[in-house]
Amino acid sequence: MAPARTALPRLLCAGVRSARRWPGFLRKATPGPAGPSGRMLTGAPNPARSEPQDDHDLQRKILDLPLKHSDFFNVKELFSVKSLFEARVHLGHKAGCRHRFMEPYIFGSRLDQDIIDLEQTASHLQLALNFTAHVAYRKGIILFVSRNRQFMHLIENTAQNCGEYAHTRYFKGGLLTNAQLLFGPEVRLPDLIIFLHTLNNVFEPHVAVRDAAKMNIPTVGIVDTNCNPCLITYPIPGNDDSPPAVHLYCRLFCTTINRAKEKRRQMEILYQLPSVKRAEDSGTRRSS
Amino acid sequence: MAAPCVSCGRALSARLSLTVRASLARRPGHWKPSAVDWQMGAGSQLLKLIHTTAVTTKKNVPASRHEVYTEDFIKKQIEEFNIGKRHLANMMGEDPETFTQEDIDRAIAYLFPSGLFEKRARPIMKHPDQIFPKQRAIQWGKDGRPFHFLFYTGKPSYYSLMHVSMLHLYLIGSRWLIKEELEEMLVENLSDQDYMQFIRLLEKLSTLQCGPAEEEFVQRFRRGVAIQSKKQLIEPVQYDERGMAFSTSEGRRKSATAKAVVYEHGSGEISVNGMGYLHYFPVLQDRCEQLMFPFHFLDRLGKHDVTCTVCGGGRSAQAGAIRLAVAKALCSFITEDEVEWMRQAGLLTSDPRVRERKKPGQEGARRKFTWKKR
Numbered sequence: 001m002a003p004a005r006t007a008l009p010r011l012l013c014a015g016v017r018s019a020r021r022w023p024g025f026l027r028k029a030t031p032g033p034a035g036p037s038g039r040m041l042t043g044a045p046n047p048a049r050s051e052p053q054d055d056h057d058l059q060r061k062i063l064d065l066p067l068k069h070s071d072f073f074n075v076k077e078l079f080s081v082k083s084l085f086e087a088r089v090h091l092g093h094k095a096g097c098r099h100r101f102m103e104p105y106i107f108g109s110r111l112d113q114d115i116i117d118l119e120q121t122a123s124h125l126q127l128a129l130n131f132t133a134h135v136a137y138r139k140g141i142i143l144f145v146s147r148n149r150q151f152m153h154l155i156e157n158t159a160q161n162c163g164e165y166a167h168t169r170y171f172k173g174g175l176l177t178n179a180q181l182l183f184g185p186e187v188r189l190p191d192l193i194i195f196l197h198t199l200n201n202v203f204e205p206h207v208a209v210r211d212a213a214k215m216n217i218p219t220v221g222i223v224d225t226n227c228n229p230c231l232i233t234y235p236i237p238g239n240d241d242s243p244p245a246v247h248l249y250c251r252l253f254c255t256t257i258n259r260a261k262e263k264r265r266q267m268e269i270l271y272q273l274p275s276v277k278r279a280e281d282s283g284t285r286r287s288s
Numbered sequence: 289m290a291a292p293c294v295s296c297g298r299a300l301s302a303r304l305s306l307t308v309r310a311s312l313a314r315r316p317g318h319w320k321p322s323a324v325d326w327q328m329g330a331g332s333q334l335l336k337l338i339h340t341t342a343v344t345t346k347k348n349v350p351a352s353r354h355e356v357y358t359e360d361f362i363k364k365q366i367e368e369f370n371i372g373k374r375h376l377a378n379m380m381g382e383d384p385e386t387f388t389q390e391d392i393d394r395a396i397a398y399l400f401p402s403g404l405f406e407k408r409a410r411p412i413m414k415h416p417d418q419i420f421p422k423q424r425a426i427q428w429g430k431d432g433r434p435f436h437f438l439f440y441t442g443k444p445s446y447y448s449l450m451h452v453s454m455l456h457l458y459l460i461g462s463r464w465l466i467k468e469e470l471e472e473m474l475v476e477n478l479s480d481q482d483y484m485q486f487i488r489l490l491e492k493l494s495t496l497q498c499g500p501a502e503e504e505f506v507q508r509f510r511r512g513v514a515i516q517s518k519k520q521l522i523e524p525v526q527y528d529e530r531g532m533a534f535s536t537s538e539g540r541r542k543s544a545t546a547k548a549v550v551y552e553h554g555s556g557e558i559s560v561n562g563m564g565y566l567h568y569f570p571v572l573q574d575r576c577e578q579l580m581f582p583f584h585f586l587d588r589l590g591k592h593d594v595t596c597t598v599c600g601g602g603r604s605a606q607a608g609a610i611r612l613a614v615a616k617a618l619c620s621f622i623t624e625d626e627v628e629w630m631r632q633a634g635l636l637t638s639d640p641r642v643r644e645r646k647k648p649g650q651e652g653a654r655r656k657f658t659w660k661k662r
Binding site for chain 2: 139141143152153154156157159160161163164165166167169172175182183184186187188190247
C-alpha cells in the first residue's frame with residue numbers, strides 16, 4: 001500500500017483546489033522536496049464560496065469512501081486465471097532473454113521458453129487495475145505509453161475510448177522532465193502512466209520509465225521476461241507480444257477506467273455537489 | 289536615457305535625443321542600453337555617436353521565435369480595430385456598416401499619403417489576425433486536462449493525422465470479394481444489385497473512423513492482391529496475303545535499330561537487309577550467339593523464317609538488336625511459360641549499355657593520362 005500512499009496526496013491536491021494541511025503520516029510518506037505541492041493547480045477559482053465547509057465534507061466523503069474498501073470497483077471479476085491463460089499471457093521469451101529481476105515472477109521453463117506464474121500475475125493485475133480505477137475516479141490524467149508499432153493503433157484507440165491520453169510515438173527528450181519549457185508554464189503532467197510495452201524498438205527500457213520515476217509519477221507496466229521491473233510502481237508480469245494478450249490488457253484498462261469514471265459521476269449525483277447542482281439547475285431536472 | 293544629451297550643445301541635443309529615442313523605440317522589450325558613448329572629434333562641434341549595446345537575451349525561457357501575445361491582448365486589438373474602422377468611415381463620410389477592407393486601404397492612402405517606395409513601410413490598417421502571427425491557443429481546460437488525446441506527444445495535430453491515416457492502411461494491397469466468392473461464403477444466390485449494395489455499405493463503413501472490431505469485420509471481406517510484375521507485351525499475330533502467320537517487332541542495341549518479321553512456319557532462313565545472314569554477318573559469334581540463340585533456346589532452329597532490316601551501330605550492335613527483335617516477335621508463337629523462361633534468360637531485356645562519354649582531363653571515359661612522378 002506504500003506506493004498508493006505516496007501518490008494519493010498529489011491526486012487529492014489535483015482534485016481539490018484548496019491548500020489543505022495534510023495529516024502528518026501522509027506527509028511523511030511523500031518522498032523528497034518535489035512533493036504534492038509541485039503538482040497543485042494555480043489560478044483556478046474555488047467552486048463554492050458560500051458554503052466551503054459543506055463542500056469540504058462532501059468532497060471528503062466522495063474521495064475517502066473508496067479508500068476504505070480493498071476492491072471498491074470490483075476489478076477482480078473482470079478477469080480470471082483461466083482467461084489470462086487463454087489470452088496467452090503466461091508465455092515469456094526464451095531463457096536466454098530472461099532478465100535477472102524477473103526470476104521471481106517466472107513459474108518455470110518449458111523447452112527453453114519461460115512460463116510466467118499466472119497466480120502472481122493475477123494478484124499484480126488486480127492491484128494495478130484497482131490503482132488505475134482509483135486514479136480515474138479522482139479525475140487523474142492517465143497516459144498510455146508503448147513503442148510497439150504492431151499495437152500502436154489499438155492503444156491510441158483504447159485511449160480515445162476511455163477519454164484518456166496516449167503516447168505511442170517517438171518520445172522526445174525532456175517531455176516529462178522539461179515539460180514547463182516544452183508545453184508552457186502551467187501544464188499538468190500525467191498522474192499515472194500505463195506501459196503496455198516497457199521496452200522501445202531497440203529493446204532498451206523506455207525513457208519514460210525513468211523519467212516518470214524522476215517526476216514522482218506512479219507507473220503501471222506490463223513486464224515481459226526480458227524487461228526490467230525495477231522502476232515500475234505496479235508491475236504486471238505477463239506477455240506483451242501476442243495480440244490476444246495485448247487486446248485483453250487494453251480491454252481491461254478501458255473497462256476499469258470507464259467504470260471508475262461512471263462511479264465518480266454517480267457519487268457526485270448521489271451527494272449532490274454544488275457544481276453538479278448548478279449544472280442540473282441550468283439543464284434538465286434530476287430524476288430521483 | 290536622455291541624460292547624456294544634456295551635456296552636448298543645445299542646438300544638437302533636441303535632434304539627437306529624437307534619434308536616440310526613435311532608435312530605442314524600434315525594438316521594444318529586449319534592448320537595454322547600457323552605455324551610449326560619445327566621441328568628441330578633435331576641435332569640431334560634430335559628435336560621433338557610438339552606441340554600445342548589451343543585448344540581454346533572456347535565458348531559461350521557452351525559445352519562441354514570435355512574441356507571445358495573450359488572447360486578451362488580441363481581443364483588445366480587435367475591438368480597437370473595429371472602433372477605429374467606424375471612426376474612419378465617419379471621417380470619410382461613408383456608411384460604417386458597409387465599410388470593407390478595400391475602403392479602409394483607400395481611406396488610409398488618402399489620409400496618410402506616403403512617398404515611401406517600399407509598400408510594406410507605408411501606413412496600414414488591417415485586422416489584427418492578419419498582423420499578429422497565429423498563436424496556438426491554450427490546449428487544456430480549467431481543470432488542467434488537455435483537450436487532445438495525443439497532447440503529450442508534443443505534436444498532436446500531426447500525430448492525429450498519422451493515426452487517422454493508419455485506418456486505411458489495411459485497405460491497401462487488397463481488393464473486395466467478388467460476387468462468386470461472396471456467394472460461396474454465404475452459400476446463397478445473390479443478384480448483382482445485392483452485391484453492389486453490400487460493397488457500397490462496406491466502402492462507407494471503411495471510410496468511417498471505426499475501432500479494431502469493425503476493422504476485423506471489414507477485413508474478412510477483403511482478399512490480398514498479389515503485386516504483378518510488369519507484364520511482357522506480346523505482339524499480335526498478323527496474316528499476310530498468302531495466309532502465312534507472322535509477327536513483327538523492334539529491337540535496339542547501342543545505336544542500332546532493327547525490325548524483324550518472324551514467320552510461323554518456315555525453314556530457318558534469315559535474311560538481313562535483303563542479304564543472307566551468312567553474307568551480312570561473316571563472324572561466327574554474331575551468327576550463332578546472337579541471331580540463332582532465341583531459336584536454339586526454344587528448340588525451334590529450323591522452324592521459323594526471319595526477314596529483318598537493321599541500321600545504325602556496328603557489327604555487334606546490329607546483331608544484338610536483331611536478336612532482341614527476333615525474341616520479342618517469337619513471343620506470339622510460344623506458350624506463356626516459355627515467354628517467362630526467355631525473360632529469365634535475358635532474351636527479352638534490352639541492353640541498356642551505351643558508350644560512355646569521354647571526360648575532360650582524361651584520355652578516355654575511364655583511362656587517365658599517364659602519371660609521371662616528376
